Amino acid sequence: xxxxxxxxxxxxxxxxxxxxxxAVNPQTNEQLEPGYAAGGxxxxxxxxxxxxxxxxxxxxxxxxxxxxxxxxIADEVEAIGDLLIERAMAETGLPRPRxxxxxxxxxxxxxxxxxxxxxxxxxxxRIDSALPERQPMPRVDLRQRHIALGPVAVFGASNFxxxxxxxxxxxxxxxxxxxxVVVKAHSAHPGTSELVGRAIQRAxxxxxxxxxxxxxxxxxxxxxxxxxxxxxRIKAVGFTGSRSGGxxxxxxxxxxxxxxxxxxxxxxxxxxxxxxxxxxxxAAELGEAFVDSLNMGAGQFCxxxxxxxxxxxxxxNRFLQAxxxxxxxxxSHTMLxxxxxxxxxxxxxxxxxSGKVRVVAHGPAGQGANACQANxxxxxxxxxxxxxxxxxxxxxxxxxxxxxxxxxEMGRVAEQLEGQLTATLQMDSADMELARGLLPILERRAxxxxxxxxxxxxxxxxxxxxxxxYPATSDSRTTSVGSAAxxxxxxxxxxxxxxxxxxxxxxxxGNPYGVSRLVDGERKS
Ligand code: NAP
Numbered sequence: 001x002x003x004x005x006x007x008x009x010x011x012x013x014x015x016x017x018x019x020x021x022x023a024v025n026p027q028t029n030e031q032l033e034p035g036y037a038a039g040g041x042x043x044x045x046x047x048x049x050x051x052x053x054x055x056x057x058x059x060x061x062x063x064x065x066x067x068x069x070x071x072x073i074a075d076e077v078e079a080i081g082d083l084l085i086e087r088a089m090a091e092t093g094l095p096r097p098r099x100x101x102x103x104x105x106x107x108x109x110x111x112x113x114x115x116x117x118x119x120x121x122x123x124x125x126r127i128d129s130a131l132p133e134r135q136p137m138p139r140v141d142l143r144q145r146h147i148a149l150g151p152v153a154v155f156g157a158s159n160f161x162x163x164x165x166x167x168x169x170x171x172x173x174x175x176x177x178x179x180x181v182v183v184k185a186h187s188a189h190p191g192t193s194e195l196v197g198r199a200i201q202r203a204x205x206x207x208x209x210x211x212x213x214x215x216x217x218x219x220x221x222x223x224x225x226x227x228x229x230x231x232x233r234i235k236a237v238g239f240t241g242s243r244s245g246g247x248x249x250x251x252x253x254x255x256x257x258x259x260x261x262x263x264x265x266x267x268x269x270x271x272x273x274x275x276x277x278x279x280x281x282x283a284a285e286l287g288e289a290f291v292d293s294l295n296m297g298a299g300q301f302c303x304x305x306x307x308x309x310x311x312x313x314x315x316x317n318r319f320l321q322a323x324x325x326x327x328x329x330x331x332s333h334t335m336l337x338x339x340x341x342x343x344x345x346x347x348x349x350x351x352x353x354s355g356k357v358r359v360v361a362h363g364p365a366g367q368g369a370n371a372c373q374a375n376x377x378x379x380x381x382x383x384x385x386x387x388x389x390x391x392x393x394x395x396x397x398x399x400x401x402x403x404x405x406x407x408x409e410m411g412r413v414a415e416q417l418e419g420q421l422t423a424t425l426q427m428d429s430a431d432m433e434l435a436r437g438l439l440p441i442l443e444r445r446a447x448x449x450x451x452x453x454x455x456x457x458x459x460x461x462x463x464x465x466x467x468x469x470y471p472a473t474s475d476s477r478t479t480s481v482g483s484a485a486x487x488x489x490x491x492x493x494x495x496x497x498x499x500x501x502x503x504x505x506x507x508x509x510g511n512p513y514g515v516s517r518l519v520d521g522e523r524k525s
Pocket of ligand 1: 155156157158159184185186187219221222225226240241243244246248265266267268301302339343344393395
């Protein structure tokens with residue numbers, strides 16, 4: 001398949017007229033063909049109009065048809081073959097095994113949502129039967145189900161060119177909920193986006209769905225992105241990226257005559273607490289495992305362990321020694337884009353210029369363009385508590401160790417943390433009481449609390465929460481990874497006294513979809 005550099009609007013591929021967007025190979029800084037002429041208000045109007053036209057028909061597709069459509073997208077993405085991996089490697093500098101793994105995750109995510117759609121639990125059907133004889137007042141027949149919110153704008157993420165981009169988690173969960181999707185491609189990987197976008201177009205056609213179920217636009221965030229978020233036909237937004245980008249989109253969505261939800265995943269430094277007994281018994285092992293997690297993918301993960309918190313001790317000294325030695329031996333990896341490399345360099349400079357951190361170790365500088373040099377810094381708890389700059393996300397392989405004088409200081413650091421995607425306790429059984437004391441604080445600060453693991457690596461499953469209070473996300477009530485992500489794009493509707501024939505299938509007597517329902521307070525499957 002040849003890349004054409006066109007906008008995918010419904011079933012069409014059209015050439016826009018804006019400034020050219022080219023991917024850049026971050027390993028060489030070379031521009032990659034073809035150019036993608038940026039879209040603008042015309043393309044936003046076309047895509048939103050088609051999405052709105054498709055909405056009522058798509059949201060009522062039979063569950064089996066919608067499930068097979070999601071599986072069909074996965075099949076089409078796999079059928080692209082090596083071309084997809086090679087283009088993604090050229091556009092992101094990520095290595096082949098990482099991208100092959102990410103393609104696997106993307107497709108299994110789509111298939112997971114297919115099964116979620118089939119099971120129908122997300123409809124959350126509740127029926128309270130009429131009680132005409134009830135005294136002193138009769139009760140009418142009341143039935144509830146969830147329906148899709150409407151067309152969703154999805155922003156492709158730079159750091160997951162497959163799993164959080166065109167056919168990634170936000171798209172899969174919105175399509176599963178019954179929402180048409182308009183994707184604003186990330187300008188760093190337009191070719192990868194086109195390949196996946198065309199795969200979705202083929203699946204839409206194969207399952208004879210309305211063409212407006214999916215569109216893919218290229219262009220600037222300020223024009224195409226804000227254009228989508230402020231279009232009255234868009235009813236929700238999925239975003240992964242910077243705090244400034246996510247916050248701007250939340251503001252735009254709130255300023256609309258009809259405000260809409262924005263599910264923005266933004267910035268998290270994922271604190272790891274090294275508790276005393278764990279440090280005492282396995283400091284060196286922890287130091288090495290920490291550096292593996294820190295250095296994975298040049299640290300360009302939202303779950304990168306950017307903060308280590310521990311009490312001063314001989315164990316902490318051994319941890320720093322082992323982590324420092326490991327960092328010096330790590331290979332340096334290319335970052336995703338020159339812009340992300342620049343932001344990383346600036347973030348590292350902000351830490352050093354604060355005058356409040358000391359260098360524990362640097363990694364090797366790296367030879368090629370945009371190579372990420374890993375860093376480990378340390379600071380005191382009192383400096384951390386008094387300087388907000390030390391909490392800023394440095395997107396890349398840099399982490400800061402907070403040295404606390406005692407357990408109380410550790411608790412104060414935990415209390416002062418901004419909202420996080422994850423919080424980790426490295427603990428042994430002798431640390432149980434300290435962990436029990438920290439847990440209520442960490443639950444308030446993070447979406448996922450873990451023991452004896454590392455935050456990188458997010459399982460796509462039913463129990464996962466990839467969310468958390470601001471600035472980790474703009475809405476801590478949901479998750480962007482895992483099957484519960486479907487709930488972001490649904491809302492409940494109650495049907496009072498409607499004749500059976502007018503009710504949606506899931507609510508009818510006889511339960512034609514065979515879904516689990518709460519009938520008069522009792523679960524019936
Ligand atoms: P970004 O700058 O936030 O861009 C993400 C997407 O949002 C792009 O499509 C961009 O459009 C659009 N956008 C940005 N600001 C916007 C605005 N004000 N209005 C409308 N659309 C807007 O993120 P990035 O390019 O992926 O990376 C930049 C930095 O974000 C990184 O250095 C890192 O600090 C952070 N980041 C964090 C995570 C995380 O998971 N925590 C993930 C990725 C990035 P354009 O095409 O115009 O750029």
